[in-house]
């Protein structure tokens with residue numbers, strides 16, 4: 001990604017102290033950040049702190065003599081790839097929604113020709129006030145991206161909606177906003193997580209898949225404009241924003257859900273660690289312990305991905321292979337056997353449950369390595385690759 005330039009606008013609220021951490025994270029992620037503050041913001045955090053963290057002079061005044069032509073509002077907004085207001089106070093939100101421009105920050109928002117993202121932060125009654133809700137609805141209708149707020153304990157001692165999102169969450173939203181919309185309008189069906197095959201009323205066979213890779217891919221796909229349906233085995237993960245999640249337990253349920261959804265999709269990505277076998281006759285009651293050995297008969301589960309790939313008019317199919325050895329050989333064999341345009345290989349011991357991973361992409365053009373990174377970074381790179389392959393672009 002090119003180095004993006006963000007104007008970080010800070011307005012007056014106690015959450016302004018968290019903006020220093022947001023700024024630090026954005027700079028660490030490679031963005032160049034120009035800070036602009038309202039007068040009220042300077043009562044909560046000093047420009048000196050933000051200047052030190054951004055490595056750039058901080059602007060607070062519309063008439064700042066440092067800007068050659070006294071056009072700070074135009075110059076600063078023209079250089080920006082996005083403007084982020086964090087925290088955005090109720091007063092500033094009201095100004096934005098009416099197009100007021102009586103200080104540097106509101107003027108450069110009005111003069112912008114780039115996306116605007118705001119992170120509201122205020123007391124819960126201020127947030128719930130119909131005037132604020134009206135203003136927020138207006139901003140959403142105007143195409144402004146509203147990040148949060150969250151609910152929780154507030155600086156004033158009350159509890160409720162109005163807390164600013166944490167810096168890490170804001171940094172995620174900002175990174176998502178910069179993703180190219182290469183999959184706009186495309187329908188993506190996915191499987192993720194483990195499956196659970198019942199032995200009896202309380203016991204079952206499952207595996208150590210956490211679902212993290214699949215959920216990261218769902219998030220990356222929807223950030224790129226896709227409509228995502230996620231058929232998920234049991235996980236404790238939060239549903240990625242805007243994805244439609246269908247919860248299942250067993251491979252048979254996953255198979256049924258995929259069969260119902262598959263006709264409508266353009267791309268199918270099978271990330272789930274589907275159990276290869278299920279118990280032939282699960283017991284409805286809890287099996288009583290005894291001294292005798294217990295034998296379970298296992299029968300093979302349907303191969304969901306193979307079924308989809310063999311449809312008369314299949315979507316673009318992407319499979320995953322978690323191998324513990326001979327990755328290249330086994331993965332390519334699997335790709336050929338299931339007739340997949342793309343297969344993503346990873347080493348099972350490194351991948352399962354961890355936050356980082358390393359991927360090898362196998363397709364008709366050979367092998368493409370995605371070096372070790374966190375799963376969301378890898379998911380974004382993978383979705384880039386898929387979007388280009390889906391459009392028939394060679395990379």
Ligand code: C5P
Pocket residue numbers: 191251270271272273274275276301302303304305306318319320321322334
């Ligand atoms: O288990 P295997 O290594 O064959 O998995 C390869 C790919 O096939 C994975 O993408 C997995 O999600 C998918 N799969 C499936 N249904 C199965 C087994 C695997 O969709 N029963």
